[in-house]
Amino acid sequence: MAIVKLVNSVKSLSKPFKQQSHRSTIGDVAREAGVSKTTISRYLSGQFDSISEQTRKRIEQTIADLKYRPNRMARGLKRDRSFSIGMIVADITNPFSTSILRGVEDVCTKHGYSLMVCNTDNDPVKEKEYIMMLQAHRIDGLIINSTGHNNEYLHELAEEQTPVVLVDRKMPELGFDTVVTNNVQATTEAMRFFLQQGYERIAFFTQPVEKVSSRNERSNTFHQFLAQANHPSITDVYVVDFRENGQLEQKLEAYLSSSQGQFRLLFAVNGVMQLKILNVLQQKGLRIPEDIAVACFDDLDWAPVIPPGITTIAQPTYEIGVNAMERVLKRIMGDQSPAETIELPGKLIIRGSTPSKTK
Secondary structure (H helix, E strand, O other), X not given: OHHHHHHHHHHHHHOOOOOOOOOOOHHHHHHHHOOOHHXXXXXXXXXXXXXXXXXXXXXXXXXXXXXXXOOHHHHHXXXXXXXXXXXXXXXXXXXXXXXXXXXXXXXXXXXXXXXEEEEOOOOHHXXXXXXXXXXXXXXXXXXXXXXXXXXXXXXXXXXXXXXXXXXXXXXXXXXXXXXXXXXXXXXXXXXXXXXXXOOOEEEEEEOOOOOOHHHHHHHHHHHHHHHHHOOHHHHOEEEOOOOOOOHHHHHHHHHHHHOOOOOEEEEEOOHHHHHHHHHHHHHOOOOOOOOOEEEEEOOOOOOOOOOOOOEEEEOOHHHHHHHHHHHHHHHHOOXXXXXXEEEEOOEEEOOOOOOOOOO
């Protein structure tokens, strides 16, 4: 049997090769789109300022029709670039991270860049190793959801003229472009709604704030809003470290015991925290919203399907990824303007888990 297979393989090798189909070139794209090769090069490099919207759409469609794929090696040798982008995420299992990744990837694909993704699990040591590895690979730009513990290595990249853009977590001391959700706006909108619904006790459950600006902004806004409203929940902030077994159960019990008989709501810092809270509430036999109301940041897939539907703050995660990669492209093309922090608005999505007291 083995000999037959070998003979068949030899016979197949003796067959004449089919002539390969023509591989589209930049000249083909330029000719079909009715523009110069220089314009196509500018488009592929993200230089949109001198290209009209109509022309950009025509070039994009032509590239798709011709299945044009830029020769990254040739481009890299010509321009001293690798045409690769590094992305470091804090937790690849978090849907928040994967949605940002999709936005980054789509822009990379559109402009002929490859994407190298690294997951740190919020570990500063792993983050340091990945930064050094990506630096060795001569990436053209880095997008990072930083732990906040490796600033010197990020500065080293920047000193080598490698653009660095931060996502989700602000670190103003670094002086890098940053793209985030407007946490103050989103938290304020949610808190205003909760008070309008008549909640007498509102608990904010968060993971350790440390150097995570998003958690810090949400926690501070929660506290400041209630202070201005002179609301009794001002001290109901609970910090939970998931690495400590039983800590969530203990702090939930403390809040539930102190708020018995009151119209109450649990507000979670993100979808991961919310899901863990829901599991504990189910174990305790507590009903939503009859026994307690719940709401959280992150409008994940399960939020609308868990009865009676979970009220959430939807973050513009895909748009964060798109904006971050577009900032990288501008810096690659020589933009020397001051670093910019782009804050995209969150959207409150009201569902059955947060009814009004009057109902």
